[in-house]
Amino acid sequence: MPKRKDPVVQFAGVPVRLLVCDDLGIVKGVQAPGVHRFEDAQVVSSWGEPDRAQNPAGCLAVSDTTPQAQGPGLAGSFLAAVGRTFGQISLLDGQTGQQQLLLNIGSSKSSSSNGSESVVGLRFLMTQACGRPQLLSCTHHGLVHIHAPALGSEGDIWEPTAQWTVPANVSSMEVSRDESCMAVGCQGSELSIWDVKSQQQTFLAKSAKPNRIGLVDPPWCSAVAFLPGSDNSKVLVGTGKSKLRLYDTKHGRRPVLDLTFGQSRITSLAAEPDGNRVWVANAAGQIEVLDVRAGNMAGAAKGASGSVRCLALHPTEPLLASVGLDRFLRVHSTVNRKQLCAVYLKQKLNGVTFCPALSQHEAAPEPEDKVPEAADRRKDKRKKHSK
Amino acid sequence: MSEHRKSSRKEGKKDSKEDSKKRKREPIGSIDGPTVGQLTSHIANKQVRAEQYAKLKHKAKKEKGAERRKRQEEVQRAENLGIEGPRRKVPKTIENTREKDVTMIAPEDAEVEADDADDEFASYFNREQAPNVLLTTSYRPSKLMFQFLAEMLEVLPCATFYKRQGIALKKIVKYATAKGFTDVAVFNEDRKQVNGLLLIHLPAGPTAHFRLSSVKLSKDIKGHGRAARMKPELILNHFDTRLGHRLGRMLASLFHQDPSFKSRQVATFHNQRDCIFFRHHRYIFEEKQKGKEGTPQVVAHLQELGPRFTLKLQSLQSGTFNSKEGEFEFKYKSKMHQNRRRFVL
Numbered sequence: 001m002p003k004r005k006d007p008v009v010q011f012a013g014v015p016v017r018l019l020v021c022d023d024l025g026i027v028k029g030v031q032a033p034g035v036h037r038f039e040d041a042q043v044v045s046s047w048g049e050p051d052r053a054q055n056p057a058g059c060l061a062v063s064d065t066t067p068q069a070q071g072p073g074l075a076g077s078f079l080a081a082v083g084r085t086f087g088q089i090s091l092l093d094g095q096t097g098q099q100q101l102l103l104n105i106g107s108s109k110s111s112s113s114n115g116s117e118s119v120v121g122l123r124f125l126m127t128q129a130c131g132r133p134q135l136l137s138c139t140h141h142g143l144v145h146i147h148a149p150a151l152g153s154e155g156d157i158w159e160p161t162a163q164w165t166v167p168a169n170v171s172s173m174e175v176s177r178d179e180s181c182m183a184v185g186c187q188g189s190e191l192s193i194w195d196v197k198s199q200q201q202t203f204l205a206k207s208a209k210p211n212r213i214g215l216v217d218p219p220w221c222s223a224v225a226f227l228p229g230s231d232n233s234k235v236l237v238g239t240g241k242s243k244l245r246l247y248d249t250k251h252g253r254r255p256v257l258d259l260t261f262g263q264s265r266i267t268s269l270a271a272e273p274d275g276n277r278v279w280v281a282n283a284a285g286q287i288e289v290l291d292v293r294a295g296n297m298a299g300a301a302k303g304a305s306g307s308v309r310c311l312a313l314h315p316t317e318p319l320l321a322s323v324g325l326d327r328f329l330r331v332h333s334t335v336n337r338k339q340l341c342a343v344y345l346k347q348k349l350n351g352v353t354f355c356p357a358l359s360q361h362e363a364a365p366e367p368e369d370k371v372p373e374a375a376d377r378r379k380d381k382r383k384k385h386s387k
Numbered sequence: 388m389s390e391h392r393k394s395s396r397k398e399g400k401k402d403s404k405e406d407s408k409k410r411k412r413e414p415i416g417s418i419d420g421p422t423v424g425q426l427t428s429h430i431a432n433k434q435v436r437a438e439q440y441a442k443l444k445h446k447a448k449k450e451k452g453a454e455r456r457k458r459q460e461e462v463q464r465a466e467n468l469g470i471e472g473p474r475r476k477v478p479k480t481i482e483n484t485r486e487k488d489v490t491m492i493a494p495e496d497a498e499v500e501a502d503d504a505d506d507e508f509a510s511y512f513n514r515e516q517a518p519n520v521l522l523t524t525s526y527r528p529s530k531l532m533f534q535f536l537a538e539m540l541e542v543l544p545c546a547t548f549y550k551r552q553g554i555a556l557k558k559i560v561k562y563a564t565a566k567g568f569t570d571v572a573v574f575n576e577d578r579k580q581v582n583g584l585l586l587i588h589l590p591a592g593p594t595a596h597f598r599l600s601s602v603k604l605s606k607d608i609k610g611h612g613r614a615a616r617m618k619p620e621l622i623l624n625h626f627d628t629r630l631g632h633r634l635g636r637m638l639a640s641l642f643h644q645d646p647s648f649k650s651r652q653v654a655t656f657h658n659q660r661d662c663i664f665f666r667h668h669r670y671i672f673e674e675k676q677k678g679k680e681g682t683p684q685v686v687a688h689l690q691e692l693g694p695r696f697t698l699k700l701q702s703l704q705s706g707t708f709n710s711k712e713g714e715f716e717f718k719y720k721s722k723m724h725q726n727r728r729r730f731v732l
Contacts, residue, residue, distance in 0.1 A: 050501035283714040307714035325716040344489040346498045
């Protein structure tokens with residue numbers, strides 16, 4: 001029996017799916033039947049065995065460390081890349097969860113040193129090669145790779161096309177929307193921006209000015225985000241010392257905005273597509289939104305009781321997903337900041353991302369079209385009345 | 388104005404008559420119905436109200452008594468016939484009406500088991516590692532703290548006391564890790580009252596911070612005993628949610644884990660409404676002969692040893708102590724208990 005008569009069913013025909021990766025190496029899919037029906041969200045898939053304990057290969061201790069990225073890829077479906085410790089990236093099919101291949105980017109020498117080869121950032125590059133996705137990855141050690149499917153193969157062999165090093169102890173990595181720049185935040189050195197094509201450093205930030213008694217925080221950029229619409233010149237940085245800094249590369253090397261957020265390490269940033277607001281999360285479970293133009297916090301998304309490890313914004317809808325150590329996936333509305341759902345996923349969660357709409361070509365545009373139609377009809381009626 | 392009042396009064400009387408009619412159908416003072424006070428509070432005249440109140444109250448009491456007697460008779464009759472009697476009424480408490488928690492652990496949850504199999508406490512539960520606790524205090528402890536610690540050392544035979552001597556916590560963590568300790572317990576004191584406990588699991592965390600209250604030393608407990616230097620058995624009650632489960636494992640890892648060991652002392656951590664009550668007892672099972680030719684009966688004796696205290700979880704941080712940069716798995720927020728039927732442990 002249906003719970004209630006849902007008036008918005010026709011608006012929300014496109015299911016929204018999220019992928020979440022956790023501490024044990026499991027990738028879970030959570031699906032809501034529609035944008036307006038997140039209360040019915042539930043776990044629809046669980047890929048991978050919990051293998052932190054029992055490791056079939058016997059030589060690697062595998063666990064997830066980073067958010068996975070994905071893009072529409074081969075044969076109409078999309079790929080999901082999961083970064084793991086010891087420099088491994090597994091590429092999964094985004095719909096079936098089948099592991100397509102395992103990329104090994106760690107150097108064999110330092111595989112004994114624990115966690116230093118863990119993958120910190122992943123991003124699929126779509127624009128540079130024609131139609132073929134490339135995978136940019138960055139390890140904690142500071143090794144950046146770009147992998148692409150080998151020519152002539154059907155996506156089952158990936159080869160590194162570029163490789164360079166950035167400062168070590170990388171704690172965050174972000175690629176700009178047009179995929180030309182990469183920002184790298186490290187512990188021990190300030191923010192640096194790199195050109196993806198030429199693999200050259202284009203910008204090295206300076207810390208904020210010393211305070212009244214001449215003290216400067218030790219550099220630790222724990223989260224970075226490019227502001228869309230700023231021509232890759234504006235980069236927001238969250239530090240391990242609970243500071244938010246806005247750098248404008250056209251405006252010198254010092255930050256143009258420097259403010260304190262909470263009392264904990266800032267763990268994740270997510271910039272809204274218009275570039276005016278950035279969602280900020282920290283290790284004490286606060287999620288707030290920074291109004292970049294006003295330079296202050298403009299509201300909070302409540303609910304998280306533990307550290308938020310990752311934030312993700314829906315590419316088109318006003319939805320914010322967050323996961324963290326309280327083992328819940330939460331989805332908030334970015335408009336009214338209300339919590340739409342909280343799904344208990346049993347493990348400490350490390351990464352979250354929205355999947356591209358499942359059937360982009362067929363089902364997706366239809367329901368969206370219906371809305372304006374209905375509105376038009378209403379308008380027509382009014383017109384008739386007025387006539 | 389006066390007319391209006393009069394009319395309202397009349398209405399009130401009318402209501403009370405209607406109410407009395409209704410009352411015949413369902414007993415007053417039953418759990419779901421309105422209380423006597425609610426039934427009479429609308430009567431403006433105090434004398435009338437008091438009379439009505441007394442009348443109704445008397446009636447309610449009589450009805451309740453009759454009902455109880457009827458129930459008792461039924462129970463008695465069922466007992467005599469040897470059949471199952473009427474179901475016993477279960478009182479509504481805050482615990483059994485608690486808000487449903489999705490993180491409640493189901494028995495044999497494969498994912499939870501997989502997580503437990505390789506977490507920070509797994510080596511202790513597999514008995515690869517014995518607990519070894521470093522016990523210390525806040526800066527400048529008072530006499531009361533030492534009395535308390537002396538009793539805690541009796542509870543935790545695996546603990547060693549170290550003077551704090553103004554050493555920073557992070558240095559202590561480093562030292563203890565190097566020395567092979569498995570836990571660091573730091574008791575805090577404020578204004579001559581022990582009021583906090585910081586529990587750090589080594590070498591990789593987690594770190595739990597508790598508010599500690601209602602401390603009662605054994606000398607203040609009536610009829611207390613002296614603890615003997617032996618390992619206590621452990622009872623963990625109601626650590627049912629995912630967070631509670633983790634905390635329970637953390638507390639359990641302070642004590643020796645040996646499935647077949649016998650002791651006469653018991654340490655209890657009892658969670659009720661997110662307060663963890665600690666008690667320390669000694670027990671004995673004694674065989675007693677009743678009369679001269681009766682069969683011997685086993686009688687249990689229980690004696691409290693102390694100390695008693697209550698813990699309240701403030702935060703659980705992954706990793707060793709680092710309150711500024713560390714990541715919290717749980718952090719108490721002031722609005723967490725706005726609903727008094729919602730609990731986290």
